[in-house]
Amino acid sequence: MTTLSFRDVELLSAYIDGALRPTDSARLEARLKSDPNLRAVMDDLRAARGVLRKLPPRKSPRNFTLTPKMAGIKPPVPRTYPVLRFASALATLLLLFTFAINGITLPIAFGASAPATESYALGAGGGEAMDEALPAEPAIQLLPLSTPEPAGATRIAETATLEPLPKGFAQEQADQDSARPIPSTWQAGLLIVALALGTVAWLVRIVNDQKWRAKSR
């Protein structure tokens, strides 16, 4: 009988599993025949393995199947969704583009109509224009007294100078509108189209998600 090393135990453990090379196996078998101590250890190892194999299997307490949510699977995107979303984004971009175009062109239009605006401002009695209008005033005052209603004439003259004001503003507005390359009706139309397409895309996605969830439940 020999003293066993841990190497011997390892060999015996592998031997009972049939995991030894044929040469090592043959050598060990020869030793087993002559060494009862070696045989006893091999029996112990076999016994331990045998008990473990007798362990009754347990049923799993529940099913471990995965739901789409657990698996992180997202619902498929409906075919129309990207088209609608792209169209909505395009309409929004066009709308922004119209604002940009109008913003660039309006100051140019204002610059072109500036002198006219100035003359109307003068009529209203402001600033430097009064100085230019002054020479006309003495002429009125130098009229003979017999001449009736000089003040009335002045008033007429005043009203004559004031009268173009509303017409001028209307003209200005018309000029500004005509100066806009993209009319505001077009912009309103684009806004409606962008909002409508965006809403439809969102609804299509919501309905599709609900259908998919109901199906995968």
Next chain:
Amino acid sequence: MDEPALIHAAQRGDLEAFNILVLTYQDTVFNTALRILGDDDQAADASQDAFLSAFRNITAFRGGSFRAWLLRTVTNACYDELRRKKRRPAVPLEPETGDGEEMETPRWMADPALSPEQELEADELEHAIQHCLNTLPTDFRTVVVLADIQGLDYSEVADAVRVPLGTIKSRLARARLRLRECLQDFAELLPGAFRLEEETRI
């Protein structure tokens, strides 16, 4: 659909196909986790995590034994669970008996096909084996569970726990010796269940 076809479908993202595989292997996976962790709730959590991880990484499966691949995944999930347990130790929830005391061996999931005597014996055997498994270091326990309870070969065990083949042989030999010593005490109490001598004659 056969297993390779189910695996192939699952690799393309077919969750239904994967769930068929889950139903096929869930007992194996749960039992492995249970023997490594020694706790039903933790084993259930680890099993769920393992299947989730398996689905996410199923494209990495390149053939071979799917069962061995799943057991590797559940081994990793068990190690994660043990790390979590170390960080946040919790009191295990055991079912209670009628008088309010906790039952050491859960019986509420017992196999109804067994007679009361067989059931009792199975419970006692399970309790004894789990007790002895719990006395082993985790690395030894994992190797012995994979090799002796789940029947994986050495190379599959080495692959599952990512250690060299020589280390597996060494751990298995030590684990078996320790288990034998521990189980001897129970063999005297439950001779019918153990019959250690029977195995030695094989």
